[in-house]
Amino acid sequence: MTFDLGTGKTRVLIFGVEPSSLSELFAYLRSMPPQAQGPMVVLAVAMELQAQGLSMTIKNCHDRIHSIEVATGMRQFNYPHERKGTSTQDWKSLDLISITRDLSSFLSRFAFLKMQAETGAYLVQQMVRTTESLFDRFGRGKIGFDTRDQYDIISKLEYLQSWYLGIAARCRYLSERTIAQSQTVSSLLFFRGRELSI
Numbered sequence: 001m002t003f004d005l006g007t008g009k010t011r012v013l014i015f016g017v018e019p020s021s022l023s024e025l026f027a028y029l030r031s032m033p034p035q036a037q038g039p040m041v042v043l044a045v046a047m048e049l050q051a052q053g054l055s056m057t058i059k060n061c062h063d064r065i066h067s068i069e070v071a072t073g074m075r076q077f078n079y080p081h082e083r084k085g086t087s088t089q090d091w092k093s094l095d096l097i098s099i100t101r102d103l104s105s106f107l108s109r110f111a112f113l114k115m116q117a118e119t120g121a122y123l124v125q126q127m128v129r130t131t132e133s134l135f136d137r138f139g140r141g142k143i144g145f146d147t148r149d150q151y152d153i154i155s156k157l158e159y160l161q162s163w164y165l166g167i168a169a170r171c172r173y174l175s176e177r178t179i180a181q182s183q184t185v186s187s188l189l190f191f192r193g194r195e196l197s198i
Helices: 019-031 040-070 096-139 147-197
Strands: none
Touching: 019 040, 040 096, 040 147, 096 147
């Protein structure tokens, strides 16, 4: 990546990105105010789009874990509105092998997503430091280097860092829930095996 302080133009070389992701990135950049510029703008937008993608993946996994908890009867509802549209199945009719496979897949997915989130948080932290350093060294009084824009970028990066840390924390939490549900399903498999052998 290169950024020209004089023109305010950024050049970025990106490897291994899906064309749809690039289209989304360019659409987002076009929607931003034309005066917003700085060496970290493109990277901040890319990191924000990645955080959105990670959050959606985690939400989908969370919903599936919730449905497994409901199906196995291990989900306790504390409020009447939580019970709407949920039905516990007889555990003998459940496909416990498929559920075990899903839960195992979630554990490996959460480990990977957590690693991505922690890496993202570290990368964003370095981007904040770089922006602050460039601002202190070159920013004051330079044409094409708006002080307010740089504060906005730093604010956005700090927000992104907290978002990534939140994603990592959610992955840890959901991993614990998945492990607990895996133990429940293992117990159900054990009892089913005992019933068949009697």
